[in-house]
Amino acid sequence: MLDLGCGGGRHAFEVYRRGSDVVAFDQNENDLADVATMFAAMRAEGEAPHDASAETVKGDALDMPFEDASFDRVIAAEIFEHIPHDTAAMAELYRVLKPGGIAAVTVPSWLPERICWALSEEYHTNEGGHIRIYTRAELEAKLKATGFEIGPHHHAHALHSPYWWIKCAVGTGDDDHPLVRAYHRLLVWDILKAPKATRVTERLLNPLIGKSVVVYLRKPTGAGNTE
Template identity: 45%
Template structure:
C-alpha cells in the first residue's frame, strides 16, 4: 500500500492505513504477536503502540526493518512496557518455539513466496491453540488487471508469483486446522492507483495522473474525509485491492 511518511500508528486502530481491522482482530496488552513479513512496520508498530502487545516483526529486507525501527522510535512513549523487536529471518524457518504466540499477522506476503504452504505450516506451528491469525492477499480480479496491463508489475525480483483464489486459499488454511470467522475487502481506492501504475509503467515516476491520484490517497489517509471513506466502504466488498481473512487455530479435542 501507499503510506505517507507522516502517519501515526497511535491513532491507527480501524483506519484505512491498516489492512488488518482490529475490530475483528482484537489484541490485548501483553499478548505475543508476530507480524510476519512486517515490511516497514505499519502493523507491527500499531500493534505495539496502540494495543500494547509484545510484538516481533520479521522480514527479509534489512532496509524495511530499519525503516520500521525508525518509525517505532518516532512514536514510542518512554513508559512503554511492552516488547518490540525486529528480526531478519525467513518465514520458512521461524526462530520461535511451538505454540508460543497469541496472534500472527501475515499481510500481503504469501503472494511473494514460492512455497507459501510451508509458511502456513510454520504459522500453524508457532501459534497456540485458540490463537488468532490474519492473512491478507491481493484480490484476484484487480490483480489480474495489473498483470494484464504490465508484465513488469509482477515479473521482477520479489514480485508477485501467483494470483490467489480467495476460496481456495481459505480452504487450504481451514484444512490446516484453522477456522475462518470473518473476511472483508480493503483498500478499494488503491486498486485504480495500481492500474494506473501498470498502464503507465515506464513513466510512472513522472506521470501527472498518477501523481494526482497519489495526492488523493494521501488526503484520504490523513484527513479521512467522509466522501472517500464512504466510497471505499461501499467498494471494498467487491473491489478492495486486498482480501483479508481472519482465523483462529482450532483447539484439539
C-alpha cells in the first residue's frame, strides 16, 4: 500500500496497524523522519502485526522511484490541489498501481474550499498552498481520462470546515486566537472520544459541508500504463 504524499503519516499508521505492507512517500524530509520514528515505535510496541512492514521513501509525485504496477492499493489524500501538473501526478499514480488495484483520492470539497478562498487570500497564495479548487466532476473527469474506472464517492470531515473558516477569518497563522484554540480543543476531544452526538451530526453535515470529497478508483484489469 502506497500513501502518496503521506505528510504526517496518519493514513500510513492506520493501514500499518491493520497489517499492510506500507510505503509512506513524500518530498518533505522532516515529515518522513517523524513518520519513520512513529513506525519504529509502533513496531517496538507491537501495534502492528509482526509480518507487516513499513518504510518511508522520499521523492517527487511526478516521477516516483517505483516499478510499474508496484502497489495493490494507493491512498492520495489532499495532494492534487497542491500540484501544478496534477494530471501528470495522476498518471504516475496509475502507473504504479497494479491492474485491478484500488486507489482512494481525496481533495478539498468545492463549497468549503471556496469559502476559505473568499475569506483569506493568504490561505491559497502561500508557497506550497492550494492552487486550484476542484469540483467532483472535474476531478473524476481527469482521473477517468488517465485511465481509471471511477467508483463510489463520499464526503468527510464536516466538523473541520468551520475550523478552517475561523482560521481564514482571523488569519491562517493565528493559532493562538481564542476561537481557533477553542474549536481545535473541540476537534481533539471529538477525535479522542468520538461521542455519538458529534458522529451523527458530522454524518448528516458531510454531504453539505464535508471538508473533503473522497473518490474511489480502480485500474482496469489487464490495463497498461499511460505514457
